[in-house]
Amino acid sequence: MTADKNLSIFVSPHIFISLFSVAVEKMPTKFITKYKIPLLYGISLAMLLFLLQWIKLRLVIIDHYFEIYVGAIAIIFTVLGIWLALKLTKPKERIVIIEKEIHVQNQETFTLNEKALVQLGLSVRELEVLRLMAEGLSNQEIAARLFVSLNTVKTHNSRIFEKMDVKRRTQAVDMGKKLGIIP
């Protein structure tokens, strides 16, 4: 069994649509709200213009601060531009879902072969003894596990071997696994 991983790219249309819906809802339809930002921009610019004129009147007197004045204008309008851009662009998240298939060998889930079990005619107790036997327990250990005497386990073993037509526990375990009556 190779452990190769397959990558398959998949974009979920549901999420795409839902994101689009959100965008639509946030688009204003009314005239006032539609031009809210440009109105704000216009008002801001007008006030800024007024401020500039006021600063100019004060700076005309002092010639040394010419560069400071220009620099201030540059910074102010850069920040204004950034602010405007940030207002206009909302960060969006786009989720891309990728499904990756991993092949896993199924060793943990055991499905009992009922048909084979019925055919062999093993009782519930006998099947239980067989399972413990397959786990590597000795007869004495099986007896302790099931709270019965060693003689009882031996009797179950004899019955199991008889029904499965085998001579020893290793054969019983091997057959049991092949028939799918023990995991």
Place this chain on the structure above:
Amino acid sequence: MTADKNLSIFVSPHIFISLFSVAVEKMPTKFITKYKIPLLYGISLAMLLFLLQWIKLRLVIIDHYFEIYVGAIAIIFTVLGIWLALKLTKPKERIVIIEKEIHVQNQETFTLNEKALVQLGLSVRELEVLRLMAEGLSNQEIAARLFVSLNTVKTHNSRIFEKMDVKRRTQAVDMGKKLGIIP
């Protein structure tokens, strides 16, 4: 083990980069259509401002060359600010990878677990004896199969049990199957 599917989230950097490239390619056309109104507004206002300055310039002769210069700076740096902000803010994308487990029951092909075999330190002969043991053969039958004496088989068994740290053949077989060193 329940047969539930486990979801694990994982971000692949490779796919992230490739999708990022696609997004970059689509950016210019989207940008123009998206900010059509603000752009138009901005340009209009800039031109209006320039016109006002120009009219003022004509009325005040060349005494106000200074205002034209400042106005130009304001426009340039507003555009620069917008450009900067758009550069800084990009739509985010999140990649989500969902791992999907596919249970495979591979009973027909047996792949020897070489690593486990090396770790246990079983020799070729010992592995052969273990395989026959798992098939249900008695020590005497294994000896006949391999054309060796019963004592030889017993010696191999002792070595196998020692290396696997088990007490009896059923434990050795059980462990051998679980480790994948016998089919």
Place this chain on the structure above:
DNA sequence: GTTTTATTCATACTTTTGGGTGATTTCAGC
């Protein structure tokens, strides 16, 4: 040449497994 490992074989002994016989109790089906 020496050392280590794998393979093979033997002997003696202990422990575990497996076969045979018999018995008792409980429960379900007729």
Place this chain on the structure above:
DNA sequence: GCTGAAATCACCCAAAAGTATGAATAAAAC
């Protein structure tokens, strides 16, 4: 009520498995 099956238990004995000790040979590595 009777019968058969399942579960439980006991005792005896043989066979098989497992342990311990020792030995020999061949091949590969140092």
